[in-house]
Amino acid sequence: MLLQDVAVRLRARGERMTGPRRAVLTALVRHGGHVLAAEVVEAVADVDPSVHRASVYRTLETLSDLGVVQHLHLGHGGTAYHLSDGDHHHVHAQCQVCGGVEDLPADLLDTVAEQVVLRSGFVLDPGHVALSGTCRACATHGSSSATRHHTREP
Amino acid sequence: MLLQDVAVRLRARGERMTGPRRAVLTALVRHGGHVLAAEVVEAVADVDPSVHRASVYRTLETLSDLGVVQHLHLGHGGTAYHLSDGDHHHVHAQCQVCGGVEDLPADLLDTVAEQVVLRSGFVLDPGHVALSGTCRACATHGSSSATRHHTREP
DNA sequence: TTTATTGCAAATTATTTGCACATCA
DNA sequence: TGATGTGCAAATAATTTGCAATAAA
Numbered sequence: 001m002l003l004q005d006v007a008v009r010l011r012a013r014g015e016r017m018t019g020p021r022r023a024v025l026t027a028l029v030r031h032g033g034h035v036l037a038a039e040v041v042e043a044v045a046d047v048d049p050s051v052h053r054a055s056v057y058r059t060l061e062t063l064s065d066l067g068v069v070q071h072l073h074l075g076h077g078g079t080a081y082h083l084s085d086g087d088h089h090h091v092h093a094q095c096q097v098c099g100g101v102e103d104l105p106a107d108l109l110d111t112v113a114e115q116v117v118l119r120s121g122f123v124l125d126p127g128h129v130a131l132s133g134t135c136r137a138c139a140t141h142g143s144s145s146a147t148r149h150h151t152r153e154p
Numbered sequence: 155m156l157l158q159d160v161a162v163r164l165r166a167r168g169e170r171m172t173g174p175r176r177a178v179l180t181a182l183v184r185h186g187g188h189v190l191a192a193e194v195v196e197a198v199a200d201v202d203p204s205v206h207r208a209s210v211y212r213t214l215e216t217l218s219d220l221g222v223v224q225h226l227h228l229g230h231g232g233t234a235y236h237l238s239d240g241d242h243h244h245v246h247a248q249c250q251v252c253g254g255v256e257d258l259p260a261d262l263l264d265t266v267a268e269q270v271v272l273r274s275g276f277v278l279d280p281g282h283v284a285l286s287g288t289c290r291a292c293a294t295h296g297s298s299s300a301t302r303h304h305t306r307e308p
Numbered sequence: 309t310t311t312a313t314t315g316c317a318a319a320t321t322a323t324t325t326g327c328a329c330a331t332c333a
Numbered sequence: 334t335g336a337t338g339t340g341c342a343a344a345t346a347a348t349t350t351g352c353a354a355t356a357a358a
Contacts, residue, residue, distance in 0.1 A: 016332050016337060037322080052340050057323065062338095073229030075283040078322080093276050102276055108266060113287075115262070121290025122247050122256055128286035129229040133267075136275025170312060170357050191347080206315050211348065216313095232347080 001083065006068055015062070020055040023048040024063065025083075034072060034080040034092065034101060073129045074101065080130075089127035097138035101130060155237065160222055169216070174209040177202040178217070188226060188234040188246065188255060227283045228255065234284075243281035251292035255284060 003025060007017035027043035028035060035043065041056050060081055063069040072080050074094050080101070091104040109126040116122050157179060161171035181197035182189060189197065195210050214235055217223040226234050228248050234255070245258040263280040270276050 011333085014337080018332070018338060020339070050340090054324075054341080055339060058338080073227075073286070075227030093270070093278065095276070096279065096282065102274060104270060104274070104276075108269070112262060112266060116247070116258060116287075120256060120258070121293065122249070122258075122287055123293050124247065124285055124287040125250065126285070128250065129227075129283055131278055131280070132227070132282035133270075133276055133278040139275065139277050165358085168312080172313065172357070174314070204315090208316080208349075209314060212313085 001068065006063075006066070009066055009068070013066070019048065020044075020051045021059050021062070023051045024056055024059040025068075028069065028081065028083050033103075034082045036074075036080050037078055040081055070127075072127060075130065075132045091126050092130035093135075094130040094132055095135035095138055096132050097134055100135055102135060104131075155222065160217075160220070163220055163222070167220070173202065174198075174205045175213050175216070177205045178210055178213040179222075182223065182235065182237050187257075188236045190228075190234050191232055194235055224281075226281060229284065229286045245280050246284035247289075248284040248286055249289035249292055250286050251288055254289055256289060258285075 003017070003022060006021075006025060010017055010021075023044050024040065026047050027040060030047070031039065031043050037057070037060070040060065041053050044051050044056050060069060060071070064071060064081075068084055069081050070084050070089060072082070072092055074080055074092075076094070076096065077099060090106040091108045093102045093104055094100070095102070106127070109124060113124040113126060116124055157171070157176060160175075160179060164171055164175075177198050178194065180201045181194060184201070185193065185197050191211070191214070194214065195207050198205050198210050214223060214225075218225060218235075222238055223235050224238050224243060226236070226246060228234055228246075230248065230250065231253060244260040245262045247256045247258055248254070249256070260281070263278060267278040267280060270278055
C-alpha cells in the first residue's frame with residue numbers, strides 16, 4: 001500500500017493527506033510489524049519532530065477507520081498498531097515475562113473459532129488480542145537472562 | 155477457600171489479615187466471577203465505605219502474590235480479577251461491541267497450546283487474556299439492541 | 309510493643325479534547 | 334476560499350507511591 005493509495009482513500013471520504021499522516025505512515029513502514037503506541041510516537045518523532053503526539057494518536061485512529069492500519073491489544077503494555085496486511089493478520093502471543101510479542105500462524109485458531117461459534121454464537125477475531133504465556137527463552141532460562149521489555153504484571 | 159485459610163496463608167508470610175483485606179475478599183465472593191478493577195472498588199465500597207481505593211489495589215496485588223486471586227486482561231477495559239478456582243480457570247472471550255465477557259470451556263485451547271509449544275516453545279497461558287470477537291447478540295442484532303458495557307475501540 | 313498496613317494526597321502515566329491557527333485541495 | 338487538520342495546553346482517567354498515623358498479632 002503506497003502513500004498515494006492512502007491519499008486517494010482519504011480523499012474519497014473528504015479527508016486529506018497531510019504531513020503528520022505521512023509521517024505516521026512512514027514511521028510504521030520503517031518500524032515494520034506491530035508497534036506499541038509509545039513506539040509509534042517515538043518513531044514519528046524521528047521522521048518529523050514537529051509532529052505532535054496528539055496528532056499521532058488522532059492519525060492512528062483515522063487510519064484505523066480507513067482500514068489502513070489495525071490495532072491489537074496486548075495484555076500488558078497497551079495497544080500495538082500495524083499496517084493492514086490484507087486478510088493475513090496473524091495471531092500474536094505476548095510473553096508475560098519479557099513482554100516480547102511473537103507471531104503465530106494466522107490460521108492457528110480457525111478450528112477453535114469454529115467450535116466457539118457453533119457452541120455459543122460468539123464470533124472470534126483471533127488477531128485482535130495477543131495470547132499470553134511464556135516464550136521459549138524465558139521458559140528455559142527462568143527469569144535470569146531474558147531482556148525485560150516491560151516491567152511487571154500488573 | 156475461607157477467610158480463615160487466607161488469614162493462615164498471610165500469617166505464614168508474616169503478613170496480616172485486616173479489615174480492608176476482608177472487605178475485598180467479601181466483595182469478590184459476593185460479586186462472583188470476574189470483576190473489573192473498577193467494579194471491585196465499587197463492590198468493596200458497598201461492603202465497607204471506609205476502605206480506600208488505594209488499599210483495594212494494594213490488596214488485589216497482595217492476594218495475587220498469595221495465589222488467592224488471579225487476574226485476566228481484557229483487550230478493552232483493563233484488568234479483571236477473580237478468586238482462584240484451582241486449575242479450573244476457564245477461557246474468556248470479550249465482545250468488542252458490547253464489552254461483555256463470556257466464559258468458554260477451560261480446555262478450549264489445549265490442542266492449540268500443544269501445537270504452539272511444539273512449534274516455537276512458547277507456553278500458552280490460555281486464561282490470562284480474554285479472546286476477542288463479537289457475541290451472538292451483537293453479531294445478530296447489529297449494533298442496535300445490545301447493551302453497551304464499554305464505549306469504544308481501541 | 310512492633311512493624312505491617314492503611315488513608316490520604318500528590319505524583320505518574322497514557323490518552324483525549326477544546327480551541328485558535330495553519331494548511332490542504 | 335473554506336473546511337479539515339494541527340499544535341498546544343489543559344482535562345481525563347486509572348493506577349501508584351511517600352509518608353505519617355493506625356491497627357494487627
